[in-house]
Amino acid sequence: MAKRSNLANAWKSERLVYRAVEDDDEDKLSLLELNDGEPSGMAMLNIKPLAPGNKTSSDKFLTWAKGALILAFVCLPPEENQDQKAEGGEKKKPRPKPIGFLVMWYSRGAESAHHRTAEMGFGFGPQHRGKGYGTEAINWLLDWGFMRMGLHRVGLQAFEYNPEAIRLYKRLGFVEEGREREALLFERKWYDLVHMGMLEHEWEKLRELGK
Template sequence: MFETDRLQLRAVREADFEKLRVFNNDVRVQKMMTRDFVVPFGDKLDELLRAGLSSALLYVIVETKDNHEFVGIALLFDLQKKNRDAMLGLGFLPEFWGRGYASEVVRFIVDYAFQQLALHRVTLRVYGNNAAAIRVYNKVGFVQEVVQRKANWIDGKWQDVIWMAVVDEDWEVSRKDDLKIVS
């Protein structure tokens, strides 16, 4: 189990599947995490979740430290071994948006990816209408690399899909800058 200041990041347990079903069937969450149609998931969801768990480099449940409330998930997936690049995925239940939890988790995952997994890059996709997430990713050191204009249909509008990444050299410099500020 991993910990941040306020959160625990732990392995998925069998008892989590009901929470994951509720999470993945929340329209507000689903439309920000997929480029597919937003539809209710039935029994097939468990099969999809298990496949995702087995293929992910890291897949953790995020919960509060104090009362173990389910906050959401974080994962590293689509590992490109030769290039040491993995995609970051993150999703929280809406009642936990805007509390600073995303910054905590993203910072931890990026630190872990570079320090423990020896990755060279962490890549992600975010929708152009998700300004809060873009601010979090920028704060942690992600840089916009590509914009796929009007590439995802959400709520009756086309949204850009923004590709962002942070590389180990830039992360290393930012960590040194953080240490200078503390000194």
């Protein structure tokens, strides 16, 4: 959790850095690859029909995300010796390459901001799953939401057919709040949509604040 004394590292965690998603072709392609570019990831984290994404779907997501609290790429920090030469021969740091993304938005739109309740979502490329990056990034986003934005509740949706994700969310401190029974059709079987959430005082307890 960031404190006043280390605000310079507010957009970093132990192994990762977080940066804005730019409105350019490079970042749009990265977002498309992370959000719609790989079927197993799409199926486990998205309820859209399982079909290849295209630039239009990426543009629609970016348009929607303009109203979000935050949309950020999760990146590995660039190597110290990876300076790139800009015009005029000057060196500049390369843009950190995304391995995933995070998004958080008010649950019922900006007009509900006074309720201080938000939802979160994320996605990671297949080669960077199973390495603890998701845990690290979700914890960073929770800290950002509760500490920087003053949220009272952060929620997410999980799918019954993805029990590994549900176990991860519970380890992180999320509580199952309810289910929409047989709301999801996956591979010709019906599954529950699981609603999970974390309250401000639960986050404070996890971070041992006030002790």
